[in-house]
Amino acid sequence: MKWKRVAVLVTAATAVQLLLGGSRYRNIWPIDAFLLATAVVARGGDSVTAVLFGGGTGLLEDALSSDLLGMNAFAKAAIGYVLALLSLRVMFGGVWAVGAALAAASLANDAIVAALASLLLQAPVVLFSKECIWRALATGTTGAILEAARIFPWKDWWEKRRLRRLR
Amino acid sequence: MRFTSSRVDALNLRPRRGGLVLASTLVFCVLILSAQAPARGRRGSVLQSWVLTGAAPLASAVSAVSRAVSGALDSTGGIFRARSENDRLKTEMAAKDRELFQLRAELSQSGRDRRLAAAAAVLPNVVGTAPVLLIENRAGLQSALIGAGSLSGVVAGSPIAVSEGLVGRVVTVGRTISRAQLLVDASAAAGARLSRTGETGVVKGDGRGALRLNNIPTTSRVQTGDPVESAGIDGIYPRGVAIGRVASVTRGSSLFLEIRVIPAASFSQLTDVLVLAPSPAVTESPGGARSGTP
Numbered sequence: 001m002k003w004k005r006v007a008v009l010v011t012a013a014t015a016v017q018l019l020l021g022g023s024r025y026r027n028i029w030p031i032d033a034f035l036l037a038t039a040v041v042a043r044g045g046d047s048v049t050a051v052l053f054g055g056g057t058g059l060l061e062d063a064l065s066s067d068l069l070g071m072n073a074f075a076k077a078a079i080g081y082v083l084a085l086l087s088l089r090v091m092f093g094g095v096w097a098v099g100a101a102l103a104a105a106s107l108a109n110d111a112i113v114a115a116l117a118s119l120l121l122q123a124p125v126v127l128f129s130k131e132c133i134w135r136a137l138a139t140g141t142t143g144a145i146l147e148a149a150r151i152f153p154w155k156d157w158w159e160k161r162r163l164r165r166l167r
Numbered sequence: 168m169r170f171t172s173s174r175v176d177a178l179n180l181r182p183r184r185g186g187l188v189l190a191s192t193l194v195f196c197v198l199i200l201s202a203q204a205p206a207r208g209r210r211g212s213v214l215q216s217w218v219l220t221g222a223a224p225l226a227s228a229v230s231a232v233s234r235a236v237s238g239a240l241d242s243t244g245g246i247f248r249a250r251s252e253n254d255r256l257k258t259e260m261a262a263k264d265r266e267l268f269q270l271r272a273e274l275s276q277s278g279r280d281r282r283l284a285a286a287a288a289v290l291p292n293v294v295g296t297a298p299v300l301l302i303e304n305r306a307g308l309q310s311a312l313i314g315a316g317s318l319s320g321v322v323a324g325s326p327i328a329v330s331e332g333l334v335g336r337v338v339t340v341g342r343t344i345s346r347a348q349l350l351v352d353a354s355a356a357a358g359a360r361l362s363r364t365g366e367t368g369v370v371k372g373d374g375r376g377a378l379r380l381n382n383i384p385t386t387s388r389v390q391t392g393d394p395v396e397s398a399g400i401d402g403i404y405p406r407g408v409a410i411g412r413v414a415s416v417t418r419g420s421s422l423f424l425e426i427r428v429i430p431a432a433s434f435s436q437l438t439d440v441l442v443l444a445p446s447p448a449v450t451e452s453p454g455g456a457r458s459g460t461p
């Protein structure tokens with residue numbers, strides 16, 4: 001993956017996260033933009049890039065919103081590796097599979113962070129709260145919509161539309 | 168998913184290298200986490216401070232866009248609601264006129280009460296206001312990114328509040344933005360006092376948007392609806408700022424009551440916060456802000 005594309009993805013993910021998180025409507029559609037960006041990179045099947053990208057975006061997320069640097073970096077590096085392996089080795093695809101994988105990844109991210117926070121901060125383990133499940137659903141659905149947009153035959157659709165208008 | 172030639176190459180060459188990179192990255196994360204763990208609850212790391220400062224322009228720009236979009240949405244919604252609201256307001260206006268006479272008399276009385284209460288309470292010093300740029304809630308850890316930093320006089324340990332009540336405290340400070348731990352965070356705590364009975368305890372976040380008031384004995388006369396305010400005994404939060412109201416009281420098997428408190432501040436709707444001056448205990452301690460646990 002080109003570094004320019006990586007930079008664009010990181011900037012876009014940060015912007016989306018801040019745009020939604022800073023809004024009064026933050027709880028309506030609380031997607032994990034950093035996880036979506038990691039999934040986009042992992043989809044290429046290169047586990048090295050996925051791990052480094054996941055670790056980097058996780059570190060950025062930690063700096064913006066976490067007590068300890070490294071909790072989200074740990075989670076997202078591991079998730080990036082698993083998603084890259086899934087993309088490479090498992091014959092799966094389609095809107096539903098991508099959405100379900102992302103929702104599961106979001107839940108796994110929360111579970112890893114909860115475990116690390118419990119170990120290092122002695123924080124109570126809060127798993128599968130309402131907000132956590134809603135974020136997983138929102139992230140999965142957003143991923144599924146992006147996947148649907150990616151696989152949609154835009155060229156054919158545009159050509160058919162053009163011909164229909166000419167008639 | 169199709170297997171292209173590049174994917175097959177990657178399949179043959181990358182797995183071992185990917186595993187090594189994953190292991191190295193995870194070990195790196197563990198090392199960073201271990202390095203920070205002993206200093207938890209103190210001033211945020213220098214790296215965090217740098218990243219916050221670096222992210223400030225983007226955060227501010229996005230916040231401005233977010234506010235503009237929210238404003239536009241509100242305006243559009245307002246147009247659609249205006250007509251029905253107008254009719255409703257006309258009806259309400261007639262009722263309000265009748266209430267006005269009675270309210271004037273009550274206002275005079277409440278003004279006197281308020282002056283007395285204000286004189287009795289220790290008022291916290293407000294340093295300034297700050298917009299909320301981001302609120303993050305992950306696995307019970309709840310934090311906010313606010314648009315004020317060391318340039319505005321914010322220091323680690325400064326409490327933040329809204330007019331309804333206490334919100335949390337600043338933990339990491341950049342030049343123009345800072346990160347705060349919210350009171351509803353699963354690892355946050357504050358000294359609290361039941362205003363009606365005067366008993367003190369420790370209020371802790373449950374990570375799910377509510378609070379628990381601990382250390383109140385079973386002999387207490389606490390009731391549902393009792394207001395809870397900060398006690399000023401933790402060296403972080405000033406005394407007398409509203410925290411919330413008692414939502415339920417249950418008698419557990421131990422010596423203490425299990426009290427659930429609904430926060431006074433609406434954490435999901437935060438858009439701006441007031442930054443208060445830190446407690447003298449915070450500014451005097453060599454490590455800066457102390458842990459949220461008193």
